[in-house]
Amino acid sequence: MMGEVVVIGASGHGKVVADCVLKSGDSIRGFLDDDPSIGTSFVGFPILGSVDNYKKYAKDCKFIIAIGDSFARERIAKKLDSISWYTAIHPAAVISEIGVSIGDGSVVLANSVVNSNAKIGRHCIVNSGSVIEHDDFIGDFSHVSVGSCVAGTVNVGKHVWIGAGATVINNISICNNCIIGAGTVVVKSINESGTYVGVPARRLQRNLT
Ligand SMILES: CC(C)(COP(=O)(O)OP(=O)(O)OC[C@H]1O[C@@H](n2cnc3c(N)ncnc32)[C@H](O)[C@@H]1OP(=O)(O)O)[C@@H](O)C(=O)NCCC(=O)NCCS
Incomplete structure (x- = not known):
């Protein structure tokens, strides 16, 4: 039946995404996961096999990637061709009526706010209780974690992970491939990829691997 959703990734994030699908009134066919140790079911839904099994469900299901690692999300998104992506928007998320766009395969979780004219890319995670304010642009594969705030x-940019409870002040930018630590406050633009922590944000002397 069209409208059933296959969730890729039987993990902590996977079960939250599955709940979001159900709360949206859609149903779940099952999970795809490459880890055979998970067994035959996960949170009451069948494990449908490894990700390579997607073709079996491609004709009558939509897919969403529920994996925290943004590079894994990108790899899988590129690998799965001719499928429909499911965009999961929790009914308790507050999405402005004005000018918002949310890319295919993204997930917007409960109690988050996406305000006027915000643009969210593909396969992003807008996690529970986070705020994406007006006129923000969030690049593909980025993750705005629980309780964080982007003014x-x-x-x-792309592949940016903004940690739990972090704050980014208004009118600045963060380049591709950055991690912003939990509780960090970013007060000026970040133009060099890397990991940033603290108040105000300072770069840790190491790069993403
Ligand atoms: C930033 C982060 C990725 C760094 O992890 P890491 O590379 O393993 O770094 P380490 O834990 O080795 O810490 C390195 C140094 O940075 C400090 N540090 C790490 N995270 C920090 C943070 N969020 N704020 C301030 N300082 C931080 C550590 O205290 C340590 O300092 P020291 O060298 O003086 O002891 C991680 O700490 C973090 O904040 N992750 C975000 C988790 C999150 O928000 N999850 C949400 C899921 S929805």
């Missing part, structure tokens, strides 16, 4: 008119 207005911020440009966030």
Whole structure:
């Protein structure tokens, strides 16, 4: 039946995404996961096999990747061709009626706010209780974690992970491939990829692997 969703990734995030699918009134066919140790079911839904099994479900299901690692999300997104992506928007998320766009395969979880004219890329995670303010741009495969806040008119690149409870002030930008630690406050633009922590944010002397 069209409208059933296959969740890729039987993990902590996977079960939250599955709940979001159900709360949206859609049903779940099952999970795909490459880890055979998970067994035959996960949170009451069948494990349908490894990700390579997707073709079996491609004709009558939509897919969403529920994996925290943004590079894994990108790899899988590129690998799965001719499928329909499911975009999961929790009914308790507050999405402005004005100018918002949310890319295919992204997930917007409960109690988050996506305000006017915000643009969210593909396969992003807008986690529970986070705020994406007006005129923000969030690049593909980025993750705005639980309880974090991106103030207005911020440009966030691709593969950026903004940690739990972090704050990004308005009118700045964060380049591709950055991690912003939990609780960090970013007060000026970040133009060099890397990991940033603290108040105000300072770069840890190491790069993403
Ligand atoms: C930033 C982060 C990725 C760094 O992890 P890491 O590379 O393993 O770094 P380490 O734990 O080795 O810490 C390195 C140093 O940075 C400090 N540090 C790490 N995270 C920090 C943070 N969020 N704020 C301030 N300082 C931090 C550590 O205290 C340590 O300092 P020291 O060298 O003086 O002891 C991680 O700490 C973090 O904040 N992750 C975000 C988790 C999250 O928000 N999850 C949400 C899921 S929805």
